[in-house]
Amino acid sequence: MAFDWSYTVGLLWSRDFWNATLLVVELSVATWVLAVVLGFFVALADRSGLMVVRRAAALYVWFFRSLPLLVLLIFVYNLPQAFPSTSALLSIPFVAGLLAMVLSETAYIAEIHRGALVSVGKGQYEAGRVLGLSRAGIQRLIVIPQALRIALPSLGNEFVSIVKLTSLVSVISLAEILLVGQRYYTQNFKVIETMVAVAFYYILIVTVFDTGLKALERRLDFSRRLAELTTEDVASNGEIAEEIGTDSPPASRQPAIRLERGGKSFGIYPVFQDLNLAVKPGEVVSIIGPSGSGKTTLIRSLNGLETLEHGVVYLEEKPFLAGSKEKLAKSLRHVSSDALRIGMVFQNFNLFPHRTALENVMIGPLYHKRASASELRQEARTMLNDVGMLVHENKYPHQLSGGQQQRVAIARALAMHPSILLFDEPTSALDPETVGEVLRIMAALARSGRTMVIVTHEMKFAMEVSDRVVFMEKGRIVFDGSPALLAERRREDGRLAEFVRI
Numbered sequence: 001m002a003f004d005w006s007y008t009v010g011l012l013w014s015r016d017f018w019n020a021t022l023l024v025v026e027l028s029v030a031t032w033v034l035a036v037v038l039g040f041f042v043a044l045a046d047r048s049g050l051m052v053v054r055r056a057a058a059l060y061v062w063f064f065r066s067l068p069l070l071v072l073l074i075f076v077y078n079l080p081q082a083f084p085s086t087s088a089l090l091s092i093p094f095v096a097g098l099l100a101m102v103l104s105e106t107a108y109i110a111e112i113h114r115g116a117l118v119s120v121g122k123g124q125y126e127a128g129r130v131l132g133l134s135r136a137g138i139q140r141l142i143v144i145p146q147a148l149r150i151a152l153p154s155l156g157n158e159f160v161s162i163v164k165l166t167s168l169v170s171v172i173s174l175a176e177i178l179l180v181g182q183r184y185y186t187q188n189f190k191v192i193e194t195m196v197a198v199a200f201y202y203i204l205i206v207t208v209f210d211t212g213l214k215a216l217e218r219r220l221d222f223s224r225r226l227a228e229l230t231t232e233d234v235a236s237n238g239e240i241a242e243e244i245g246t247d248s249p250p251a252s253r254q255p256a257i258r259l260e261r262g263g264k265s266f267g268i269y270p271v272f273q274d275l276n277l278a279v280k281p282g283e284v285v286s287i288i289g290p291s292g293s294g295k296t297t298l299i300r301s302l303n304g305l306e307t308l309e310h311g312v313v314y315l316e317e318k319p320f321l322a323g324s325k326e327k328l329a330k331s332l333r334h335v336s337s338d339a340l341r342i343g344m345v346f347q348n349f350n351l352f353p354h355r356t357a358l359e360n361v362m363i364g365p366l367y368h369k370r371a372s373a374s375e376l377r378q379e380a381r382t383m384l385n386d387v388g389m390l391v392h393e394n395k396y397p398h399q400l401s402g403g404q405q406q407r408v409a410i411a412r413a414l415a416m417h418p419s420i421l422l423f424d425e426p427t428s429a430l431d432p433e434t435v436g437e438v439l440r441i442m443a444a445l446a447r448s449g450r451t452m453v454i455v456t457h458e459m460k461f462a463m464e465v466s467d468r469v470v471f472m473e474k475g476r477i478v479f480d481g482s483p484a485l486l487a488e489r490r491r492e493d494g495r496l497a498e499f500v501r502i
């Protein structure tokens, strides 16, 4: 029997098929949107601090991924037999189909979100934290935009799967494309001709939505976003200001920040115990020492990025953080305005890749509504100008060199007007050529009387710029004094001489 082309072509104008196509689109889009939203919450639950929430999320994903959709469909559609109260809703095939598909797809999509959330680096969360963003704020402004971009190709792929899975809802008598086709060929036996039309409708839906999703993917892909570059600004940097003014010149003589009897372990390995460090207002303290001596852990303990077990951190002699094993920890209320008094610059910059240099600098003050958006924009531009980066204000981090990124990161920390600035090995991830530009900014900050604590391997810089140098070894402070005293001690102390070579 010859293939009946005129019959197949005629089916492309069939009202039944177009109605079924509309139904498939509605069911697929509703399933996808709901599962993308709900899946995100399941993925967040999977990362919750509460074990019971994590377990519940894992149980959900395990159960609904194990269950075939067909079984779930039949189960949900027939649920009213056991629970008559559900019949008002579940006897509507569209609702029953949607519910079953959402339950199943949420489990798959939660796994996609989970993968995307894991790939947003820890540094992004930490950068949000030091800018005083709440958990929800970090998710909304930093994590979700990045995770969505990472997840979108897989989410688009899942949409295609959902479109095809809708063919299963024919078992609950929902007139989707396959069921319409079956009705046709059981009357005229033109199976192949009918199935060609069925294939056409599925391919049409997938093609249209796939094209749309790819376009969305391109829009969200910030690595493809390019700032308008003028020929002049491609390589140039602006001038770095000689001094980068402070808001509140240090008046008090009491320590700006002080760690008392700090103790920290990772597992059974103690990094330091009974450690004391006090930094006066306007003082520049460099912490130096061999790798693994605990410098980074110490500086991160000062602003709570690492939780101490023992000891108390005081801000202007007011308890600010207490070790988890300290009695004070229970009564100490976390006041976020205190945390905002400490700015931090990270080794790996941790700029937000989906935002321009200017937006990175503005994000903190804007979140805290420190002034109107236009005032904050102006102020952020001044900060960028101070670090010689105004010419690059509209560039995304991937368009900047390491040194330029670190300069923007410094401007971002300054934009919060912190009274203390912590630098965690700010030049360690930089090429030798760009180290100098970051050190020049830090020297300008030091000259302007800022309180700074710097973990560094740049000995020359530490000796020239610091008021005090702290030498750490194996979790202990073995030297704490002026650079001049260090230079003197170096002559007698072999270990110091070995380490502090300028």
Ligand SMILES: Nc1ncnc2c1ncn2[C@@H]1O[C@H](COP(=O)(O)OP(=O)(O)OP(=O)(O)O)[C@@H](O)[C@H]1O
Binding pocket: 266, 271, 289, 290, 291, 292, 293, 294, 295, 296, 297, 298
């Ligand atoms: N998250 C962690 N989990 C387990 N151990 C850690 C963690 N962070 C640091 N450590 C360990 O704590 C010790 C101190 O690390 P820290 O990074 O503070 O040293 P450091 O003096 O800053 O070293 P470097 O100069 O190489 O950065 C090291 O032995 C390190 O392996």
